[in-house]
Amino acid sequence: MDQLSILLPAILNGVTTGAVYALVALGLTLIYGVLHIINFAHGSLLMVALYGVYFLYALFGIDPYLAFPIIVPLMFALGYGLQRYVIGRAGHGKDENIMLVTLGLSIIIENLALFFWTSNTRTINTSYGFSTVDFGVAFIAVPKVVAFVGAVIIAGLLWLVMQRTDLGKAIRALAKEPRGAQLVGISAPHVYAMSFGIGIACLGAAACLLLPSYYASPQIGHAFVLIAFTIVVLGGMGSFGGALLGGLIIGVTESLGGLFLGESLGKIGIFLIFIAVLLLRPTGLFGQRA
């Protein structure tokens, strides 16, 4: 019985963290599913979003949850611009080139952040930061609960956009059959950039949900990149459901890993899963292509 009272909170915490990880992964899997590129800059862009949320709070007193309408469009614009004017241009269409360009971008972003904002971690103290919600079996911090609910809602919105709007249809068409889509008038550079933008906008949303219970620092992107990739590969490249399920699995793995092996060593579980999935089942749980 004692075991359970330690395990259950860890699992519930893992689930809430996992939901936010899933949101990060959703953006990544969308970008891969449509553009077929592996965005190595994903983590550093999340980091930029986190700093954005932080500064809105620190400088203007805007609560992270209220920062959505500012951060999300800004991140969208950033993503759109990057794909349209940098990545799309530099890639020359080749896989290796695009990899290197996104890697280069991540280096630039991370180190600019290091230069401008130093390596001090930034945290915020909100009024509800320390409140908890009683779930009977465990007390879970309010920010984490909000993060979970928020992530699920946003994932749902994303799904609606992809399935019900014209943009969503254009994106899916372009992903499935680029030539055909362009022949019916879909502008590839524009729609690709929109897709990338949406993927990065997800990071903006994730940052708003994440900061109250987390922190911002220049190196944070690095840790998130691998976690996000693990989730996307586990769930299956291009699969939304896979990203959600994968996020939850990884969140719980991290939590339990931390419980049994300690904070730093605990993270190893994630990467070992990552390597195992890449080697044994690269299509992941729900993915289509290897």
Next chain:
Amino acid sequence: MMRAGVAIVIVLAALLPAPWLLHSDFWLNFAIMALYYGFLGQAWNILGGFGGQFSFGHAAFFGTGAYTSAVLQLRLGVDPWLCLVFAGILGGAVGALVGALSFRYGLRGSYFALVTLAFAEVFRILADSVEFTGAGVGLQVPLRQSAANFQFPDKAGFYFVILGLTALGLAIAWWLENSRLGARLVAVRENEDAARALGVNVFRTKVIAITLSGALMGLGGTFYVQYFLYIDPTIAYGPAVSVSALLVPIVGGLGTVFGPLLGAFALQWVNQFAQLAMGNAIGLNLVLYGVILVLMIMYMPNGLFGLARVSARRLVRRPA
């Protein structure tokens, strides 16, 4: 074939008298760091340039070599020069492991890059958590300067060591350009299925390449430990080494003999300029590296050497 060999000898001969020509420690250090990064680039170039398999986690091999060297010296009192050998062996072994796993399952392109990233991170976490490697604090090698102890009181000693390693790298690159293994490696890079159809064992070729690459990175790790006398998980297994190793050949010219050397010297100049212009601001020179990487991919994917080759070809083209 012979022309390239002669060029290598000339270049090495030109580099040899540097300690006597460069009168300041500052410039000698510049040369040492340029050759050091050139060597790491040569290592990466074997798998990435000649083999076409882009690894983003080459630090995994470097760090293993560095820690092997440090741990053997500190905990077992092994002679530092012997540590060099062990570091190379272990670096190669880790390379073989990563390669055997990745290539057996057919990982290519971005997936391969991702898995190397993951391996490097796993090693970093392990090094960070285990007392054996000094955990987060890292390991410091005590200062005991003597040539026999692989710690030279005057920089010239280090210069000659790194020059020797550079010669090794150049020799291997020359060998790749003139051997059956090299021809097969390049064929694998260009088109795996076509290579298979011509009798090339693609898996074995790739594993040999990554093992060789890892071994050289391991040697580089040892050099780092001896030169700086300190290693920690971030230095050993962090992204900085992985990025430097790949940036150098990309700038200089992938899959060429002299590319990494050119790239390393060019980047070292950029580094110098950045420090002069922007002071010792942390992170800013890496920003410059990132910008250079993106610009190179956009406008000069063949690197500096590729550019030189194209111009040379234009000059030498015979009239129709």
Next chain:
Amino acid sequence: MMLDVQDVSLSFGGLQAVADVTFSIGEGEIVALIGPNGAGKTTLFSLISGFLHPDAGRIRFDGRDITDREPHEIAALGLVRTFQITQPFAHLTVAENIAVGAHLRLRSRSDALRQAAMVAERVGLAGRLDQPAESLTVAGRKRLELARALATGPRLLLLDEVMAGLNPREIDEIVPIIRAIRDGGVTVLLTEHVMRAVMQLSDRALVLNDGRLIAEGAPRAIAEDPRVIEAYLGAGAARRIREEPAHA
């Protein structure tokens, strides 16, 4: 028999690509494998050369069972294929391309390059040794495919639509080259759509349709076989052609 294919079948998901194919090829023959598009010819080539493995059946080369072997092992045994869509080593020169093939039997770089030059001579690429492969025309690339495979010193050569994309003059140039290859001691199995080449070159023809072998025999006889005509032109075509009044 140099090559023995027995009851080989392969399906992809629900699609039966190759079904119960059985045939043999004797040493020194030039055999043509023909059939409409989608009949399974390239799939059969991939099965024989080890790029695919059959669900059922066995493939024997020189008496050795090669059904489950890897492509590079099969190539080392002397069975080498070319690709329908040419697969040059784009950034390497013609000489370097062919040398990769030569390296199967030759260890030394200079030997391989020398062999490459000789093979290039045989297929008419001698003047282009230092050109990058990606700068070749379609005809050039086809010859390069051929040269690379030839350089490995094969006993059986599988040529996958080596004439596709060639104009009549280029076809006329390549036919004697292939004949000379056979005369030099190499057995050839080729798939082709260009009937003229099939008639001129092959001793025997095998007809594949919907994954099955429907006819086998001398090229002229095959061309008049009603089953073959129907495979290409549709059911009833043979009868319609026979019943058509002769034009004045």
